[in-house]
Amino acid sequence: MHDLIATGGLVVLTAVTNLADKAAGVPKKGELIDHAWRPLIKQPLPAGRPRSWYVSHNRRLKAMRLAIALLDAGVFSADLATNDQIRDTADIVGVHWPSDATCRMVRRMMQAQR
Template sequence: MLTAIASVPTEVPKKGDVIDHAWKPLIKQPLPAGRPRSWYIAHNRRLKAMRLAIALLDAGTFGPTQATDEKIHRTAEIIGVHPPSGATCRMVRRMMQAQR
């Protein structure tokens, strides 16, 4: 699972560069000021859930039933993000379920 991650470059891609690994963030932009704290929490949770969902899809987990909490936690450890909460795990499964 995710064996190619060992060869991921350590530098963060700049805006306009080709992104080889979608779970690596671009250069951080400042978030808009003046929003309630709950908005920032939800925004960061969505970003983390998207990175985890993309990494799971890249690893061959294609359905929400395959994405157990344990598998999501292992993936988070592998890609280097903090362990997700239960709400984030549910959001990952909802993202994988969405047919758009």
Template sequence: MSAPKVPLPAGQPREWYETHNRQLKAMRLAIALLDSGVYTPARATDQRISGTAARIGVRPPSRATCRLVRSFLPTLGGCAR
């Protein structure tokens, strides 16, 4: 069950909205990658992230979004397996 959607605050610069939406998309992709067994940034290639985006029905991510996705993944592999 997802949380209720709340409108974004008005009056922010366009850059703020772009950053906010990029972070949400990157987090959705990072969660999908973790669910599919990709636990480290080294295994999260741009191609794998793009494939995951297609699988979950998200528009193809930019290179900046792919970098952000990798930054959300654990770097030392200390996550559960």
């Protein structure tokens, strides 16, 4: 991660050595986010939901990570993202091997209208 420092009208990227010092808490309702580049502190998922909710939530997060990684790698079309290419990207990113359902979700996310 990097930190931004404004110096006399210039914005300079500097390396962040410890992410724990730079993590921001989850903003409260109505609170402004003044450091959007800082990662949020991870919080536990809400308790009491059915197991299927947690499975689908984690699948959506994994698909989002993979879709972002594919877009960063230059794969801008869902037609070009094959299961093998998505799984190769998962190995590079360090995400567990995605199932066929997760691969379909990645392609749906990539072709969504913005």
